[in-house]
Structures are given as structure tokens and as C-alpha cells.
Amino acid sequence: MLSLKNWWPTPVRSLFLFLVWLLLNNSVALIHLFFGLLLAWLIPLLIHKFRLIQPGIKKPGVALGYGLMVLGDIIVANLQVIRLVLGPNKKLRPAFVMVPLDLTDNLAITILASTVSLTPGTVSADVLPLNAEGAEQRFLLLHVLDLADEAQLIEQVKLRYEAPLKEIF
Amino acid sequence: MLALILQGCFVVVGVALVLNLYAAIRGPSVVDRLLALDTMYINSIALLLLYGIYLGTSLNFEVALLIAMLGFVSTVAVCKFLLRGDIIE
Amino acid sequence: MSMIEWLVALLAVAGSLFVLMGSVALVKLPDFYTRLHGPTKATTLGLGALVLSSMAYFNFVKGELSLQQLLIALFLFITAPITAHMLIKAALHLKLDSAEQTSGQQKADL
Incomplete structure (x- = not known):
């Protein structure tokens, strides 16, 4: 019931958010890494229900x-x-x-x-x-x-x- | 030498900003003015980037990012207002 | 001046000239629809060149890792076409006149 898909809906988007957060802070300090991971996990999870499903990139x-x-x-x-x-x-x-x-x-x-x-x-x-x-x-x-x-x-x-x-x- | 070249670049971007101001005043329509103001936003980002290189500080980038976001949102908001007479439907 | 500094200077000069060309287009061209081409293309590319110049300066001359400027370029390259699209839609909605040599004007009235 609670599969990985439910808890972590969009891995690629999470990675992108994480990278953008690091770029925004312009640092790789531990606190930014930690908080970036938290945000990259939490934001896609919270907005997942409102998302319009877009086609994925095939190639x-x-x-x-x-x-x-x-x-x-x-x-x-x-x-x-x-x-x-x-x-x-x-x-x-x-x-x-x-x-x-x-x-x-x-x-x-x-x-x-x-x-x-x-x-x-x-x-x-x-x-x-x-x-x-x-x-x-x-x-x-x-x-x-x-x-x-x-x-x-x-x-x-x-x-x-x-x-x-x-x-x- | 680099400082001198950068000062020259300030002048060039400054001239561009004055041209934008002229276009914004001349119009003739609302959309023309809006386009000129949007270009002014982007040119001020250019000026901030150049100033960052000139002073050797990276503090300006956050300001530049904020200007970019506010410029985009405000331009789109005014366009929506012109299209629909309302921003949030 | 080292090679990198020349590269920084070259990119900064090219970027500023592109930005200036965008504004010249804004003032010189005859109607709104043609004016739109300058700011959407030349100014965006000019800012891209300035961002590259700034990145080259901070990463290689100053020797500090700084990729924050990349966000500005990314954001602008995504938003510039959207802004242009919204502006031209508003212009079509207000039925602004286009220059008399424009062909296919009736298509815009649909």
C-alpha cells in the first residue's frame, strides 16, 4: 500500500530541486545538503496531487x-x-x-x-x-x-x- | 585593463537603458511601454552582473535573481490584465 | 592580462553589445510586432554572454566556485519566450496596427 512510488513520486524532479537549492545557496555545506534533501523530498510529495500528468521523455x-x-x-x-x-x-x-x-x-x-x-x-x-x-x-x-x-x-x-x-x- | 573594459561596458548598457526609457515614454500603445519596461528589467540585471564582476563580489546575484523573477511575474500579470480585464480568475 | 581575463572581457563586451542591439531594435523598428524580436532574442543572448563572463571571472580569476549565475541564465531562457508570447497575445487582443508591408495580416484577425 505504501510503496516507494507513494512516498517519493518524482525522482528526477527531486534531483532537479536539490541541485537548484544548492545553486541558490551557492554552497555544499552540510546544512544546505541536508535541507536541500528535505525540500527535494517534501515539495514533490505535497504538490503531487495537484500535478497534471505530462508525458515523459522517451529518448x-x-x-x-x-x-x-x-x-x-x-x-x-x-x-x-x-x-x-x-x-x-x-x-x-x-x-x-x-x-x-x-x-x-x-x-x-x-x-x-x-x-x-x-x-x-x-x-x-x-x-x-x-x-x-x-x-x-x-x-x-x-x-x-x-x-x-x-x-x-x-x-x-x-x-x-x-x-x-x-x-x- | 579589465576594469577599463568593464567601465566601457557600463556605458554601453547605460545607453541601452536610456533607449529603453525613450521607448517607454514614446509608446505609442500600452503593450509597447510594457515591452520597454520588461527590457529595462533585463538590462538592469545585465548592469548588476557587470557591477558584480567590477567589484569582485557575488552578493549582487541574489538581487539579480529577484529582479528577474519580479520582472517576469509583473509583465505576465499586466498582460493577463490586458487580455482578460482580470488577473486571477 | 591573462588569457582568462581577455575571455572575460570579450564575453562582457559581446554581451553588452547584444543588449544594446536589443534596445536599438526597440527604438528603431516600425511596429510592435517587429519590435518584439529585439528584446526576446538579442537581449536574452546578451545576458547569457554576460552570465558566462561572470562565471569565468569568479571561477577562474578569483578561484572560488560560483555557479549561482547559471540560475539567472536558466530562468531567463525559460521565461523570455513566455513573456514574448503573452505580450504578442495582448497586442493581438488589442488589435494593434502592424506595419503596412506586413503580409498575411488577415491571419492575425482570426
């Missing part, structure tokens, strides 16, 4: 590669954005673009929207329709700073960012 390797690729893309995207910002305003071709989504899970869509916002000259504006029920196809509305080719951009988002996320979740 950690792919997820790590995805993170590194996004970091690289952030730097490239920034240099692009700075070049566009310093150029004349008249040459900008801002646009709203709809990207059809294959992902269905809310967490995966959130991660996709966040990476798209941080990376290539695009900001995610909205997910349409917001509720998954009754809608067979959902769209991500993007604002693009400088749009060269709409079809190419949609393909880039789908291949470069959406395909790995579909593998991960």
Missing part, C-alpha cells in the same frame, strides 16, 4: 541533441536579427504565418513555441484553436521579422524543430 539522447542544436541556432539567429535591425526598415518583410501542427500534446507544443520564439527571426503568437477537443488540425501562428519564402519557412520549422520533438515525446 534522452535526442532531447540532449535537440537542446544543443537550439543553443547553436540561438546564436546564428541573433546575428541574423542584428543584421536585419541595423539595415534599413523599408527592406524588412514582416509577416504572419500559420504553421500546421502534427504535435498533439500541450507540453510538446509549448516547447516548440518556446524554441521557435528564441530561434530564427520568428515569435510564436498563438495556437489555434486553443482547446484540442473537437479540432483535428491545430495551427501555430508566427510573426516573422523578414520572410523570404513562406513554404520554406514552414518546412524548416516542421523538419528542424517539430520532427525531433515528435521523436522525444
